[in-house]
Amino acid sequence: MSDPISADVAIIGAGPVGLFAVFECGMLKLSTVLIDALAEVGGQCAALYPEKPIYDIPAHPAIEAAILIENLERQIEPFTTPRLLGRIVTGIAGSAGDFTITTDHGDAIHAKTIIIAAGAGAFGPNRPPLDGLATFEATGAVQYYVKKREAFRNKRVVIAGGGDSAVDWAIALKDVAASVAVVHRRPKFRAAPEMADQLAQAAQRGEIDLVIPYQLHALHGTAGTLQTVEVADLDGKTRHLDADILLPFFGLAMDLGPIATWGLDLTHHHIAVTPSTLETSTRGIFAIGDVATYPGKLKLILQGFAEAAMAAHAIHPIVYPDTALHFEYSTSKGVPGS
Structure with a gap:
């Protein structure tokens, strides 16, 4: 059992979309912690098909899944993000601004908000x-x-x-x-x-x-x-x-596992969210990537990346209710520590 960890945002799922959420939150000065059931970051990209070429990542005509994860890792290096890997989230209690997350390893994580980026959940082949x-x-x-x-x-x-x-x-x-x-x-x-x-x-x-x-x-x-x-x-x-x-290759059988017991509105084994914010039916809990669903949803990594940015911006007023967010492009503000 580790010492309690506190963060502005607890990100459940350390696949490509969860990793990019670390970057987007970090750019808004939101502290994060990563939690994943797998022993390494990267989700399906790392665990199932590290050498699979991916063709729809902007500016990369083709990139192997493992290389994509390596690049995302480098992108979040400026941000100090604790990683709780090989852990399954067993419970969530509290409300927006004051959540407590517990894991099967006895961890206690205190977070003001939560992003669920759990991909296909517990996955297995059909x-x-x-x-x-x-x-x-x-x-x-x-x-x-x-x-x-x-x-x-x-x-x-x-x-x-x-x-x-x-x-x-x-x-x-x-x-x-x-x-x-x-x-x-x-x-x-x-x-x-x-x-x-x-x-x-x-x-x-x-x-x-x-x-x-x-x-x-x-x-x-x-x-x-x-x-x-x-x-x-x-x-x-x-x-x-x-x-x-x-x-x-007949797809993956999706099992949300403990997520299904967290009281969130579900649609066909996916978490229903508000498209403009990616917020779930529970205030302060957001879902992005393949686990999230809304009208017009495309299950693409690039859409998950965009959802990470939208969720981070929606989270900012919850964490900093008295601070106006002045949006700036990364080309003008730079990356902290770079």
Whole structure:
């Protein structure tokens, strides 16, 4: 049990959006503390796909997730922010201006406001309903995340899914793997148009095999060693795809965990917020990033970054009720300590 920590803002979630919230709060002279259930900062970017290229970060045509986290870490260096990692928030008590947050490690954090940047909450993959799946998972023949591209060098890879992860990794692995096949139940992909175009072009060049319209049907191999992935079309016609590794990208199952018991208004396992401030139904508690929802919400990191700035500005009058906030651009005011 650590000594009590006091801060203007307690940020629950140390993924990219939570890290940027440290910067935005710091620019407004709001002290912060970071709390995260994982043992390191970075959220899904660090834990699940550090080498995944991200294409929609402004000024970065492509940037690996781990590098993005490193850059965000450098950006918040001027601000002294305690980090309570490997801790789950078990309770929140009090009201705006005087919250007490407790964790499973016995920590007590006193904060005037709270920002929840918990991403997908407690996340896990949506698994395909295939016989013998656990056996292939145990040997690594079926994987749900890509941490190192080199692990797939000269492997025959089958990717299942039609979203951003399936498309992005097909493109990223095509020059590393011995072969890449993408299984999807319809011709249209739910990915960024530019990346979908790149996938189509790679398929035309013979660099990627588009197996459409098919769905996963069965796995074949011995003692957890994958040999083929059987797929079936809507008429029941099947094909066998040679494979060493299957990557099913069917999204993450979201579980808010203890957040669901904090008395906040929820909409489909997300926290409902006021779009202009990102404040939840509880005064003084804000939510940003993937965990927050409102009409027109886009689940993009860049939108989460903007939400971090908006929440910080909405928090300022709560922390400093008698001080007017005179907005200045960072180009004119600089960064404290720089």
